[in-house]
Structure formats: structure tokens, C-alpha cells
Amino acid sequence: MKRVKRRYLALQVECEIQPTEREFIDAVWAAVTRLYGEVGASQTGLALISFNVERAVAVIRVSLASLNMVRASLATITSLAGKEGSVQVLSVSGTLKALFSNRK
Amino acid sequence: MQVLRVTAMTRRFADLHLRINIKNPQGTQRLISKAARLGYSQVSFALTSNPSGDELAKLKAMCHDAKVDFVSRADFYPRSEMDLTRFLRKFRRQFEVICILCDNKEVARQAAKDRRVDLLNFGSLDYHKRFFDRAEAELASGCLAALEVDVKPLLVLEGPPRVRLLMSLRREVAVAQEFHVPIVVSSGLSEARLMRMPKDMASLTFLFGLDEASSLDTVSTNPAVIVKRNREKLSNRFVAPGITIVREDQT
Numbered sequence: 001m002k003r004v005k006r007r008y009l010a011l012q013v014e015c016e017i018q019p020t021e022r023e024f025i026d027a028v029w030a031a032v033t034r035l036y037g038e039v040g041a042s043q044t045g046l047a048l049i050s051f052n053v054e055r056a057v058a059v060i061r062v063s064l065a066s067l068n069m070v071r072a073s074l075a076t077i078t079s080l081a082g083k084e085g086s087v088q089v090l091s092v093s094g095t096l097k098a099l100f101s102n103r104k
Numbered sequence: 105m106q107v108l109r110v111t112a113m114t115r116r117f118a119d120l121h122l123r124i125n126i127k128n129p130q131g132t133q134r135l136i137s138k139a140a141r142l143g144y145s146q147v148s149f150a151l152t153s154n155p156s157g158d159e160l161a162k163l164k165a166m167c168h169d170a171k172v173d174f175v176s177r178a179d180f181y182p183r184s185e186m187d188l189t190r191f192l193r194k195f196r197r198q199f200e201v202i203c204i205l206c207d208n209k210e211v212a213r214q215a216a217k218d219r220r221v222d223l224l225n226f227g228s229l230d231y232h233k234r235f236f237d238r239a240e241a242e243l244a245s246g247c248l249a250a251l252e253v254d255v256k257p258l259l260v261l262e263g264p265p266r267v268r269l270l271m272s273l274r275r276e277v278a279v280a281q282e283f284h285v286p287i288v289v290s291s292g293l294s295e296a297r298l299m300r301m302p303k304d305m306a307s308l309t310f311l312f313g314l315d316e317a318s319s320l321d322t323v324s325t326n327p328a329v330i331v332k333r334n335r336e337k338l339s340n341r342f343v344a345p346g347i348t349i350v351r352e353d354q355t
Contacts, residue, residue: 014297034262035311068316071307075300078259088142088301 004045005064008099009092011074013056015085021051023081024058031073044070049096057090059099067092115320117302118146118327120177120201120223121254121290126151126159131294133166138296140170146331148175148201150292175331177201179225185214192220200334203252209235216243222330223252223288226276229261229269236276241283248333250326251280254292255300255308273312287314288330289322 013024025048032041045063052058062070077087093099119139124132132149139147147167155163160176167174178199182188188204188211196202203223206212212235215221224244226234236251244251253276257269280287289309293299300308302323309319336342341349 068307068310071304072310075304075308076259078298084297086297086300089304089307 005094006045006061007064007067007092007094008049008096009060009062009070009074010090010099010102011058011060012088012090013058013080013085014088015056015080016083017081018053018056019080019083019085020053021048024048024051025060027077027080027085028060028074028087031077032070035073035076036069040069046070058087059096115302115324116145116328117143117324118148118175118331119144119291119302119305119323120146120148120175120288120327120330121203121225121252121292122147122149123292123294124149124151125294126155126163129162129166132163134296135294135299136166136170136172138299140172142299142301144172144302146173146175146327148177150177150179150203175200177203179203179205181205181207182211182215183208185210187211188214188218192218196220197338200331200338206235207233212236212240213243216240216249217247218249219247221247221249222334224249225252225254227254227292229257229265231268231272234272234276236279238279238283241279241285244280244285245283248330250286250288250330251276252288252290253277253309253322254290255305256292256298258308258311259298270312277309277312277314281318286326286329287318287322288326289319290327 013019029041032044032046044066047061049059049061071089074087074089079085091099091102093102122135124135164174176199178195180191182191182204201222202220203225204215204221205225205227206215215224226236228234253273258266261269277287289305291299291305306319306323309322343349
């Protein structure tokens with residue numbers, strides 16, 4: 001079976017409140033599902049790798065093929081946990097090691 | 105051994121359509137600061153009222169303090185062809201970017217074939233009031249007009265209205281690409297909370313069929329080309345297209 005190529009995205013969460021890990025990933029899934037439907041969302045391979053509540057920085061993993069879909073969906077997020085908020089992509093990388101070294 | 109040095113080409117990003125109320129300096133300051141923080145190097149404002157020279161100078165100073173380049177822009181909603189030509193005659197040499205909000209076909213066609221128009225904006229969500237078809241694109245490609253797409257409706261709409269808008273945008277963008285009409289993506293926002301990083305704003309164009317390189321061009325190269333061209337034209341050294349004053353005789 002062909003290996004699935006992945007990309008890691010570092011995200012900055014901006015919100016009136018401090019959203020929890022669950023609230024954040026729910027907002028991401030909701031945005032992807034709204035734009036691409038359940039079938040499209042299932043093809044993204046979306047997974048939450050880490051979420052730093054204090055710094056409001058999250059790291060997610062997606063398949064390379066769906067990177068553009070996920071980026072577009074993230075840009076459409078206007079609320080998290082019922083409060084106004086947004087998610088900005090800080091960096092994209094093929095490995096977690098490179099992602100964290102790019103962030104420093 | 106010869107060492108080759110390659111300098112990375114960094115893109116400069118522009119948002120040519122921020123909406124501000126010039127009477128609200130705090131709100132304006134907030135938008136400018138956020139634009140600078142998000143990585144925009146050029147910003148332009150669609151003003152809600154006719155600004156005085158003093159107000160424009162203040163705006164320019166705010167942008168200068170935030171280290172972003174201020175681009176003066178005039179938006180106009182002409183009711184007829186005559187109205188449009190009158191406006192262009194009066195304001196073309198005062199602003200760096202001229203955007204025409206096309207609400208009827210007569211105006212849309214005239215704006216597309218007038219070389220003084222930089223941006224064509226079809227703000228209406230009504231399918232029947234978006235006149236960017238093949239005829240419009242052919243006229244625009246013969247002149248200098250670019251198609252402006254605001255991302256605000258994509259952020260605030262949901263469900264069927266957004267689906268209809270995406271359908272229209274997909275068709276318009278395909279037509280624009282076929283006729284080599286440049287596309288400029290702007291925010292069209294008045295609230296700082298909805299502002300996005302340039303690359304995130306560009307990523308919204310994936311929704312209506314642009315590829316990665318073209319999407320980045322819509323927020324960097326295409327607006328920059330318009331601003332550069334008009335600044336050259338508005339400078340004292342410009343004589344005619346292709347002719348500029350290089351040096352003046354001192355005798």
C-alpha cells in the first residue's frame with residue numbers, strides 16, 4: 001500500500017475565551033464538514049497532535065492531498081465554543097521536528 | 105570554487121479593500137495594526153465618506169507608524185455610463201487605485217473597456233447582478249481592469265447563500281483565467297476579528313478553483329502591479345506610457 005504523505009500545521013487560535021482542546025477540534029471538524037461534507041472531511045485524515053491552552057497554539061496533522069481543503073476550511077472559522085474567534089496558520093511542515101524548529 | 109548565492113524571493117502582500125469609518129480613529133488604528141501584524145505590507149481603504157486632505161494625511165501617518173504602505177483608493181457606484189466617465193475625469197489623477205462597483209450591465213461594460221479603471225467589483229450576491237461573463241472579460245482583458253473578489257461574504261455566509269456565491273465565483277474566475285484578466289483578492293472587511301493572514305486569505309481561493317501559485321498572486325503580485333503602474337503614472341516624471349523624464353536639463 002502506498003504510504004500516505006502528511007503535513008503538520010501549527011495554528012494560532014484567537015478567541016474571546018480560552019477554548020478547550022475539545023472545543024477547538026470540534027470547530028475545525030465543523031468547518032471542514034460545512035465546506036466539504038462528511039465524505040470530504042473523512043478524506044482529510046485530520047488529527048490533533050497537541051494543543052497548548054496558555055499560548056493558544058495547536059498542531060494538527062492532515063494528509064498532503066487535503067492540505068488545501070483544510071487550509072481553506074480553517075480560514076472560514078469565525079467562532080469557537082460559541083464565541084467569536086479565528087484560526088491562523090503559522091507554519092506548515094512535513095515533519096514535527098521541522099515544524100517546531102521553524103517556529104523557534 | 106564559485107559560490108552561488110540564491111536570495112529567497114519574499115512576497116509582499118496587499119489588502120486593497122479594508123472598510124473603515126474615518127470618523128472612528130480607534131477602529132481604523134485597530135485595523136491597520138492588525139494588518140501589519142498579520143503580514144500585509146500594503147493596505148488600502150474604501151472610505152465610507154468623502155475624506156478631506158487632512159483626514160487622508162492622518163490615515164497615511166497611521167499607516168506609516170504601523171510600517172505599512174498606504175495606497176489611496178476610490179470606490180464608486182455609478183448609476184450610468186455618464187456618471188462613470190464624470191467620476192473618472194474628476195478623480196483618476198487623485199487616487200492610486202480606482203474601483204468600480206458594478207450594479208448594472210451598462211456600467212459594467214463601460215468600466216471594463218475604460219483604461220482608467222483598475223478594479224471591477226461585483227459585490228451583489230444575486231446571480232443576475234453579477235455581470236462578469238465572457239463579453240465582460242474580453243473587454244477587461246483588452247484594457248487594464250482586474251476582477252476584485254472580496255472574501256468577506258465567504259466568511260459571514262453559510263449554507264445555500266454561500267454555495268450560490270461559490271458557484272458564481274467559480275464561473276467568474278474560470279472566465280477571468282481564460283481571458284487572462286488578473287484577479288485581486290481583498291478582504292472587504294470592516295472588523296479586525298475577521299481579518300486573516302495573507303496566505304489564509306489566499307487559501308480561500310481554493311474554494312473556487314484557483315491553484316496555489318495563482319492564489320498567492322491574487323494577494324501579492326496582482327495588486328502590487330496595479331499600484332506600481334498607477335504610482336508611475338501619477339508621478340511628475342510620467343509623460344505617456346513608455347515615456348518618462350529621466351533627467352531635466354539644468355540650463
